[in-house]
Amino acid sequence: MAYALQQLINGVALGMIYGLIAVGYTMVYGIIGMINFAHGDIFMVGAFVSLISFVLLSSGGWAAGPGAVLLVLLVSMAITALYGWSVERIAYRPLRGSFRLAPLISAIGMSIVLQNFVQVSQGARAKPIEPIITGSVELWHGNGFAVSVSTMQVVIVVVTLAVMAVFTWLVTRTRLGRAMRACEQDRKMAGLLGIDTDRTISITFVIGAALAAVAGTLYLLRYGLADFFMGFIVGVKAFTAAVLGGIGSLPGALLGGLLIGLIETMWSAYAGQDMFLLRELNPAYKDVAAFGILIATLIFLPSGLLGRAEVEKV
Amino acid sequence: MSGASRLPEGPHVGGVPHNDDGVPEPGEMGGIPRGPEAAPPRPPVAHALRDAGISALVALGLFVPLVGLRTDVGPGGGGLILRTRWADVAILVAIVFAGRLAMNLWSAYRPAKKPRTVLRTAQIARIGTFVAPLFLGFAVLMPLLPWTTRYGLDLGVLVLTYVMLGWGLNIVVGLAGLLDLGYVAFYAVGAYTYALLSTTYGLSFWVCLPLAGIFAAFAGVLLGFPVLRLRGDYLAIVTLAFGEIIRVVLLNWVSLTGGPNGISGIPRPSFFGLSFSAGGGPGTFSDFFGLEPSPTHRAVFLYYLILVLALLTNWVTIRLRRQPLGRAWEALREDEIACRALGINVTNTKLTAFAIGAMFGGFAGAFFATRQAFVSPESFTFIESAIILAIVVLGGLGSQLGVAIAALVLIGGFEAFRDLEEYRMLVFGAAMVVIMVWRPRGLVSTRRPSVALGERRAISGDLVGEGHG
Numbered sequence: 001m002a003y004a005l006q007q008l009i010n011g012v013a014l015g016m017i018y019g020l021i022a023v024g025y026t027m028v029y030g031i032i033g034m035i036n037f038a039h040g041d042i043f044m045v046g047a048f049v050s051l052i053s054f055v056l057l058s059s060g061g062w063a064a065g066p067g068a069v070l071l072v073l074l075v076s077m078a079i080t081a082l083y084g085w086s087v088e089r090i091a092y093r094p095l096r097g098s099f100r101l102a103p104l105i106s107a108i109g110m111s112i113v114l115q116n117f118v119q120v121s122q123g124a125r126a127k128p129i130e131p132i133i134t135g136s137v138e139l140w141h142g143n144g145f146a147v148s149v150s151t152m153q154v155v156i157v158v159v160t161l162a163v164m165a166v167f168t169w170l171v172t173r174t175r176l177g178r179a180m181r182a183c184e185q186d187r188k189m190a191g192l193l194g195i196d197t198d199r200t201i202s203i204t205f206v207i208g209a210a211l212a213a214v215a216g217t218l219y220l221l222r223y224g225l226a227d228f229f230m231g232f233i234v235g236v237k238a239f240t241a242a243v244l245g246g247i248g249s250l251p252g253a254l255l256g257g258l259l260i261g262l263i264e265t266m267w268s269a270y271a272g273q274d275m276f277l278l279r280e281l282n283p284a285y286k287d288v289a290a291f292g293i294l295i296a297t298l299i300f301l302p303s304g305l306l307g308r309a310e311v312e313k314v
Numbered sequence: 315m316s317g318a319s320r321l322p323e324g325p326h327v328g329g330v331p332h333n334d335d336g337v338p339e340p341g342e343m344g345g346i347p348r349g350p351e352a353a354p355p356r357p358p359v360a361h362a363l364r365d366a367g368i369s370a371l372v373a374l375g376l377f378v379p380l381v382g383l384r385t386d387v388g389p390g391g392g393g394l395i396l397r398t399r400w401a402d403v404a405i406l407v408a409i410v411f412a413g414r415l416a417m418n419l420w421s422a423y424r425p426a427k428k429p430r431t432v433l434r435t436a437q438i439a440r441i442g443t444f445v446a447p448l449f450l451g452f453a454v455l456m457p458l459l460p461w462t463t464r465y466g467l468d469l470g471v472l473v474l475t476y477v478m479l480g481w482g483l484n485i486v487v488g489l490a491g492l493l494d495l496g497y498v499a500f501y502a503v504g505a506y507t508y509a510l511l512s513t514t515y516g517l518s519f520w521v522c523l524p525l526a527g528i529f530a531a532f533a534g535v536l537l538g539f540p541v542l543r544l545r546g547d548y549l550a551i552v553t554l555a556f557g558e559i560i561r562v563v564l565l566n567w568v569s570l571t572g573g574p575n576g577i578s579g580i581p582r583p584s585f586f587g588l589s590f591s592a593g594g595g596p597g598t599f600s601d602f603f604g605l606e607p608s609p610t611h612r613a614v615f616l617y618y619l620i621l622v623l624a625l626l627t628n629w630v631t632i633r634l635r636r637q638p639l640g641r642a643w644e645a646l647r648e649d650e651i652a653c654r655a656l657g658i659n660v661t662n663t664k665l666t667a668f669a670i671g672a673m674f675g676g677f678a679g680a681f682f683a684t685r686q687a688f689v690s691p692e693s694f695t696f697i698e699s700a701i702i703l704a705i706v707v708l709g710g711l712g713s714q715l716g717v718a719i720a721a722l723v724l725i726g727g728f729e730a731f732r733d734l735e736e737y738r739m740l741v742f743g744a745a746m747v748v749i750m751v752w753r754p755r756g757l758v759s760t761r762r763p764s765v766a767l768g769e770r771r772a773i774s775g776d777l778v779g780e781g782h783g
Binding site: 029033034035045048049051052053055056058059075079082083085086090091094095098099100101102103104105106108109110111112113115116117118119120121122123124125127128129130232236239240243282284285287288291292294295298299302 | 372375376379380381383384385386387393394395396487493540541543544546547548550551552554555556558559562563565566696697700703704707708711736737739740742743744745746747750751754755
């Protein structure tokens with residue numbers, strides 16, 4: 001029981017990170033109907049910018065307090081947002097209105113470019129950083145197993161919820177959010193009504209990239225490691241989360257992220273343990289579990305948990 | 315403006331010059347398109363300079379952290395140390411500025427483009443009919459040419475492997491319109507089928523080749539069943555997941571596949587029972603034909619083997635296109651609902667497309683295994699799928715010639731830049747983006763209908779609904 005509770009806490013923390021990235025996928029898919037394949041790599045860039053900023057700060061002798069973390073977070077958001085904007089400007093905007101596969105291919109190309117750009121500029125080795133946010137709180141002690149929440153996990157949950165709250169306010173209450181929702185419903189009509197659709201789409205990419213930067217920073221702080229290939233698998237899982245929650249739905253993205261994070265953590269924790277059928281399972285297959293869920297969702301629940309069913313008109 | 319207002323590009327009968335190079339014209343950048351009779355725009359040079367300046371600023375923001383500040387793991391594995399490279403940043407920003415400026419000036423001052431007429435389209439089509447036999451002739455004669463080196467031969471084998479994979483995937487994506495991002499899974503199934511059957515049961519390559527195709531086709535049906543209802547990007551992501559599942563299973567099922575170590579010592583193919591051996595000896599190819607033993611023989615044999623396999627793929631595709639099944643694929647690509655209404659069995663049509671496409675992937679996989687004599691999960695990553703799909707899309711979906719040219723350009727170019735080492739993949743990805751932006755419909759952007767009433771005329775690729783399924 002204590003063990004399960006501990007895994008639940010770990011899963012929620014991981015799921016929050018997936019949720020933040022999933023929002024980026026779901027927004028872009030909602031507004032221009034394409035999978036932004038490079039989004040996972042935008043997340044990776046965010047982690048790297050944070051890493052570099054942390055090293056820069058610590059070499060400047062700044063204490064690694066909450067102020068430094070906040071500063072790094074903001075720098076990372078700004079630079080990564082610039083990356084998101086440039087990717088859209090270079091690879092997607094010229095292809096708007098072209099046939100559907102073209103942006104997908106250029107997105108894959110952009111993903112390769114970002115990965116290899118970081119590999120060339122920062123080296124192929126994984127970069128470790130020392131833990132910055134340390135400490136933990138013991139919640140419960142039972143059966144010789146202590147359930148604890150680390151400060152980092154609390155930070156992840158708090159930051160994610162805060163960022164999501166701001167973001168939800170932005171989408172539902174502001175003029176910009178209204179423009180975004182209008183573009184999502186009908187881009188041509190929104191354009192006719194005087195909304196600058198190109199600008200709105202650019203801003204969508206900027207916001208998505210900023211959220212991915214938050215996720216990247218949190219991931220770096222939690223796992224203490226960044227490498228140029230980390231975006232691919234995290235990206236696919238976050239996309240799975242977006243699909244699971246219902247693509248186009250923002251609360252769905254967070255919900256899907258939480259579910260994927262929990263399933264992955266539980267699989268690693270319980271597969272192969274000496275209980276019922278579990279001993280048949282292999283913890284190495286945790287990614288297979290995530291992908292299996294993706295396939296199952298798409299087959300049995302194509303519109304996701306909180307999404308709207310798509311009606312095809314002839 | 316967004317392409318909502320952009321008409322499909324048909325064979326223009328004179329008239330409007332069409333800007334299809336993807337570079338937004340000055341008026342396209344803002345929200346409202348600037349009409350030709352609007353107030354005179356800013357002087358182009360000033361505008362170009364301003365725009366290039368903005369681009370350089372953005373580039374500065376992009377490159378300062380990631381290029382300017384390089385982190386390295388310090389000595390003794392301790393904390394990270396920082397190294398600055400401001401000169402590199404300055405060079406990159408200068409390149410961006412100059413490039414953007416040149417691009418702006420070019421689009422402002424370039425001569426008006428000649429409109430594409432029916433006559434010109436016909437001319438291009440006529441040239442196209444000569445290109446294909448020319449390529450074929452060159453491919454057949456290549457190993458016999460005196461100046462072909464061993465390296466050239468190996469490169470030829472590599473390019474032809476990708477040509478075959480491209481043609482195989484073309485059946486699924488180009489003809490049936492089913493977007494498949496996990497094609498490498500079938501390649502892997504074929505390779506592991508041959509590797510396991512030959513090392514475990516000692517079966518020969520020629521027995522295993524059809525078996526590899528059959529197993530891969532089964533894998534194709536296995537993938538096809540659950541995804542029957544999915545379309546477009548959803549299908550892409552599920553096929554991607556399928557490819558990754560196969561790879562993870564290959565990586566972790568150590569008792570069968572050897573895990574990350576792979577399977578080595580896979581037998582090489584023989585020529586009607588005559589083996590190839592550099593040392594010669596009784597019962598070998600060189601002994602039977604009374605030739606000087608040479609390692610080139612096997613290379614030449616492998617070259618012709620993959621050439622025949624690739625041509626088989628091409629031939630089957632061309633034949634199938636004219637048959638009811640092929641027409642059903644193309645109809646499915648254009649409109650699934652109409653297909654259903656016309657009584658086409660959509661399930662069978664999709665499954666056969668997956669199965670036949672996968673079968674050729676399996677053949678190519680078996681060839682890969684016998685050529686390398688070694689397989690490991692490392693060869694079957696997502697990036698391979700992406701490269702194969704890129705070949706198909708860059709070549710022009712559904713165009714057999716285009717796929718071959720794209721494979722030559724991408725894979726040949728990739729090998730030609732071998733000296734660039736780690737920059738190679740960067741250039742490769744950038745090339746994918748640039749080609750796509752420059753020609754979204756691929757290198758060969760005209761299509762000929764498989765069936766037509768009366769005269770068969772080439773049409774623009776924009777009129778074909780590819781990749782919607």
